[in-house]
Amino acid sequence: MMRFRTVTSPHVLLDASVGQVMRRVLYAMLPGVAALVWFFGWGVLVNLVIATAVALAAETAMLAARGKPLAPHLGDFSAVVTAWLLAVALPPLAPWWLTAIGVLSAIVVAKHLYGGLGYNPFNPAMIGYVVLLISFPREMSTWLIPHGVGQTQAMTLVETLRAIFVGLPEVDGLTGATPLDVLRTQMGLGLSVAEIRNSPVFGLVSGHGWEWAALGFLLGGLWLVYSRAADWRIPAGMLGGLAIISTVFYLINPQQYAPPWFHLWSGAAIFGAFFIATDPVTASATPRGRLIYGAGIGILVYIIRAFGGYPDGVAFSVLLMNIAAPTIDLYTQPRVFGARRG
Amino acid sequence: MSALFPFHGGLKTVRHKTESNTLPIEPGPLPRRLIVPLRQHMGNAAKPCVQAGDRVLKGQMIGQADGYISAAVHAPSSGVVAAVDLQPIPHPSGLADLCVTIETDGEDRWIERQPLDYRHLHPSDLRNALRNAGVVGLGGAVFPSAVKLNRGGHCERVDTLILNGAECEPWITCDDRIMRERAADIVAGLAIMAHLLEPREALIGIEEDKPEAVAAMTAACAGTGYEVRVVPTRYPSGSVKQLVFLLTGREIPDQGLPLDIGVQCFNVATAYTVQRAIAHGEPVIARVVTVTGHVQRPRNIDALLGTRFADLVAQCSGYRDGVERLIMGGPMMGFALHGDDVPVTKATNCILAASAGQLTPEQPVMPCIRCGACVDACPALLLPQQLYWFARAKEFDKARDHHLFGCIECGCCSYVCPSHIPLVQYYRYAKNEIWARDKEKEKAELARQRHQARQERLEREKQEREAKLRQKAPPRAAETVVEAADREG
DSSP, rough: OBOOOOOSOOOOSSSHHHHHHHHHHHHHHHHHHHHHHHOOOOOHHHHHHHHHHHHHHHHHHHHHHOOOOHHHHTTOOHHHHHHHHHHHHHHHHHHHHHHHHHIIIIIIIGGGGTTTTOOOSHHHHHHHHHHHHHHHHHHTTOOOOOSSSSSSOOOOOOHHHHHHTTTOOTTTTEEEEEEHHHHHHHHTTTOOOHHTTSSSSSSSBBBHHHHHHHHOOOOOOHHHHTTTTTTTTHHHHHHHHHHHHHHHHHHHOOOSEEEEHHHSSSSSSIIIIIIIITOOTTSSSSSHHHHHHHHHHHHHHHHHHHHHSSSHHHHHHHHHHHHHHHHHHHHOOOOOTOOOOO | OOOOOOEEEBBOOOOTTTSSSOOOOOOOOOOEEEEEOOOOOOHHHHHHOOTTEEEOOBBBBBEOOOOOOOEEESSSSSSSEEEEEEEEEEEOOOOOEEEEEEEEOOOOOOOOOOOOGGGGGGHHHHHHHHHTTTTTTTTOOOOBBHHHHTTTOOOSSSSSEEEEOOOOOOOOOOHHHHHHHHHHHHHHHHHHHHHOOOOOOOOOEEOOOOOOOHHHHHHTTTTTOOOEEEEEBBTTTTTTHHHHHHHHHHOOTOOGGGGTTTTTEHHHHHHHHHHHHHHSHHHOOOEEEEEEEEEESSSEEETTTTTTTHHHHTTTBBBBBBEEEEEOTTTTOOEEEEESSOOOOOOOOOEEEEEEGGGGOOOOOOOOOOOOHHHOTTTTTOOOHHHHHHHTOOHHHHHHHHGGOOOOOOOHHHHHHOOOOOOOHHHHHHHHHHEEEEEEHHHHHHHHHHHHHHHHHHHHHHHHHHHHHHHEEEEEHHHHHHHHHHHOO
């Protein structure tokens, strides 16, 4: 008589894995990253490399400390995704230790101390970002002026490496505020939106250079949604929420509030909507909940940008909505098949 | 062509139908020994009505229906009863169950068959005839058909009677073949069912990947008013809830019955056995089994109940090298067996011998990342990942609140899970735990009631004795007697 192994059904599965989902996120980031490299130089890539290396080292150490098998967990690429999400959000010439501290906060504290992949209540990359933003505000706001603005020559790779590992040379006109920062500070000086937008840091829709990165992230993000690696409801909710609230304020006073297309296309709105808010572990998990979760982030981003103390608010908004996610889930359970309607 | 109502979720799965659906149904072997389980249906097992040494004829009842939800069991061939004892049966637990073992005599001699004219039978007599013929749902759930053919107080009248020919599980083709080859009998069986339920309309749902079956059934329905409806090939369209929704746009209530919304649904093979039982007096003693996968020559076999799986595999010229898993049913909902030395039952629609290449290799289970792929796939509109957390944390009340019992165990969530979590297994576990607790509670409640009744009885008896003694004797003596009675109690 033949003997066979007994395993529970189903006996066939879709060819899918966590690693596959995470790799898709990485691929989807490439167009936006390419645009950032074009406008901000080698520093973007160097940051990515440093962040990835630190993330993998930290992930390995924490897995070993927690007694988890290394191969399947390193192969899920989740640490690399966290590293990239954070690295892209950092200034292109951020000193190496800044990147390292951010990544360590993300991987060691926000991820593994909360139980590792799947158990972290907060988006690890955003925890890392917020730690840096609060602890090192000067370093975090020193952005390079994008290629094509002013007279600066693009930095070579060697110059970039020296800036990151040794220190930034004191050259005028190399660094400056981000467009959202400019908007915030000039608004404080009583200028109107239209006047401020005459500054060369602004391009066709939003910041010069930045807008092309946003386009890159939009393309990658749409592919991410199309390939089902991210749920469309979260970016739709976030961009929809941001669009609605910014339109309302723009209609009330277009002199004082930037137009909705500027908000949608500025800062980390597109990137955040498709790549950060869509982290499923920390987002709402119900279909309706994801729309609400996204919309909540969009509205908070606007409130922080327009009325808060920071030029952009994606990180804070995402973390605030992370806290709300379990409650949203509780109240947005789908109607089960066969349950009475209404 | 009437409108269909697509259901939420579901999957496009691999099909693997052509391996077994090209050959006609072949008669099965007449083994020397038939092992016939007495529990081949939902509800109470049949009560054996033969003993070792008895001669039995083909079609003779060997197990009586026991109670309302039960069905009779019959000798699949003539011979001598060798034993009535525990034998291994095809069940996920691998446990043995009560079976009647028959040493066949090779004559395959029928008992006297009594065809009935259903038009002149009282409905309850007709249902009894089906119960005594052992007619149960052959789609896999094996629920006694007579029960489902009683409208009872569930609805004012039946709107739609549905025959399920969807056969959405990969690999399985027994319904496909039976519809191609026995369409007239199926439609005649449908007429008997319609006679009992008096529906406004009768529909036959078939997935679009079975054009030959659709053609045969459509031809057989000509002039009857019954209608064949082609449904998209999407798993699990053959699940009752999903098929009813596809065809009528109506949802069977959560934890309710199809009859609650005036719908009833039977498998096409069940309709065939209804016709054989009534018009020919033949009880259910055989069924068509798809034997497929990694066997030499896959096919459909009309096998006597009680035939060992190994004998059917032998009829397909044996296994090919490298069979990893033996599955009864399909790859989505079927269960893996320890061995092939178990008998065919009324629930055996398919024997799938799967090689490593036909299965998904086992992969390490990763943590849930709450991606929601399962939510998109769930045809019951549940939140599988939430149910998983609750089952894991043993928060069974929460699992129940999140409609755990709406789960039809179709496996779509497990199929799409990128973390390879055996989700369905967690739901089965949680359901079993809840059932066990409910039973425990019921027992405790019964014990409490019994205890209370006893206390009341003792109190009553004590008072009666006191009253009697007060009449007969002086008060002091009465007290001592009562004290003694107390110590006894």
